Amino acid sequence: MMSDIASLCKRRGFIFQTSDIYGGMNGFWDYGPLGVALKNNIRDLWWHRIVECPPLDKNGNPLRILGLDSSIIQHPLVWEASGHTSNFSDPMVDCRVTKIRYRADQLAVYLPIKSDGTDADGKAFAFFEEEDIQNIADKLKKCGRRKIEEFRRVLLTDLDTSQYIRVVAPDTTDVGTLTSPKAFNLMFETRVGAVVEEKSVAYLRPETAQGIFVNFKNVLDSVRPKIPFGIAQIGKAFRNEVTPRNFIFRSREFEQMELEWFCSGNEVAEWQEFWLDNRLCWWKDLGLDSARINIRRHSPEELAHYARNGHGTTDIEYKFPFSGNGFSELEGIAHRCDYDLAQHQKSSGVKQEYLDQASNERFIPHVIEPSSGLTRAVLAVLCNSYCKDKAHPSGFFLNIAPRIAPTKVAVLPLQSSVEIENVARSIFNELRGKYIVAYEDRQSIGKRYAKNDEIGTPYCVTVDFDSLKNMDVTVRDRNTMKQDRIGISHLGEYLRQLL
Ligand code: GAP
Secondary structure: OHHHHHHHHHHHOOEEEOOHHHOOOOOOEEEOHHHHHHHHHHHHHHHHHHHHOOOEOOOOOEOOEEEOOOOOEOOHHHHHHHOHHHHOEEEEEEEOOOOOEEEHHHHEEEEOHHHHOOOOOOOEEEEOOHHHHHHHHHHOOOOHHHHHHHHHHHHHHOOOHHHOOOOEOOOOOOEOOEOOOEEEEOOOEEEOOOOOOHHHEEEEOOOOHHHHHOOHHHHHHHHOOOOOEEEEEEEEEEOOOOOOEOOOOEOOEEEEEEEEEEEOHHHHHHHHHHHHHHHHHHHHHOOOOHHHEEEEEOOHHHOOOOOOOOOOEEEEEEOOOOOOOOOEEEEEEEEEEOHHHHHHHHHHOOOOOEEEOOOOEEEOOEEEEEEEEHHHHHHHHHHHHEEEOOOOOOOEEEOOOHHHOOOOEEEEEOOOOHHHHHHHHHHHHHHHOOOOEEEOOOOOHHHHHHHHHHHOOOEEEEEOHHHHHHOEEEEEEOOOOOEEEEEHHHHHHHHHHHO
């Protein structure tokens, strides 16, 4: 199914492999006319729900959330203070035979002896593709998920495989072709200015979050919000992923939608649950099927470097076609404690404290961070909306929620006639100020319906000879293919109700 979706995306102009005339580049994607429309609609909805019309607190008062758009390139010391220079790495192994590079923590799975055919004494380690991990884990109930987590932890903390008995790369049958894991920093390096020297090194941001933390003081001093409040940002992030994969799911250049919610340390648990509920509703409102959404609380072994006192992250996951029997991450709702602001205070020497006017107490706020991938949201919407149905002309349709569909209405003159085209044009002109509307007069009506099903246009308005006599049109529903005859004078109100 992923290959059907990827080929639809190329054919209809949602997503293209970047620089494809030169053979493409792994992990980089371009969003075509429909892809950018879908992505912008999701982005704008997030911004509206978070910044322009934020949710209400438990007393019914709107939360205070301020927007920000920080620079992609920040001072290199930002990444030292945040821990990215030293910690933001994946363990990477190379196969000496195939020359293929793998991310060790994704490939590794602990297998009991009989399952991988080795003759060692029950302690064999093998490397598998990421998708296989869940399948293998399911098959090897005895081994259990905990063992896999344990193994990952061992591998991450002790980057020496010499103690393991068997290591097999997925693309060879030989044992021991993999190098020991090496830490590989995921930040893209660049140079600033004309002079190439050590101090001109800078990084493309691997998350938008740090741009928010280093502006905390600026926002506090200029807008003077009271705690609790949030700062939100949407923008590009870059990670030199060892193994970009699954279409746009793990890319090297992608977009994030991040909120840093600053609150007192006593209230974090409550706010983390608040944001988890809120964000869950958001994903469902995008149209994602509830049965395909999962909540996963991180185990103690997985706690991030900023986690303290056992506070961790809860992920919202989605069952993508490549997730096997499991789920894959859409968003993390992390408790970052006061880690980032405290680090920036220490590193810059600039106080990052909030003064509580009521108690006259100064403190560094704690942070709850709902952090989601915009480009991952696009993929989830595409996968979720792909509905096979033999009755539809193309054998499928995209059931995209109307509020985020790239085109809301297509106006289609049925026959080539000046009178019909005049009516169709005037309907198009009337609607185009209100919705994103397409006017299409080429190809047979069957092909035009098929195309609009494929790109997820919720409604097609068809003008025919009867329209000239009766002043009415046909409105076709994408999902049901049901056609209603509607008076032209009522069309605006009819569509307004549906959309
Ligand atoms: N500031 C916290 C942070 O960046 P993360 O879990 O590394 O946390 C947050 O990333 C979200 O960004 C993920 O849940 C995912 O949706 C998205 N994301 C992360 N890496 C990605 C990649 N390589 N390609 C696409 N989306 C990615």
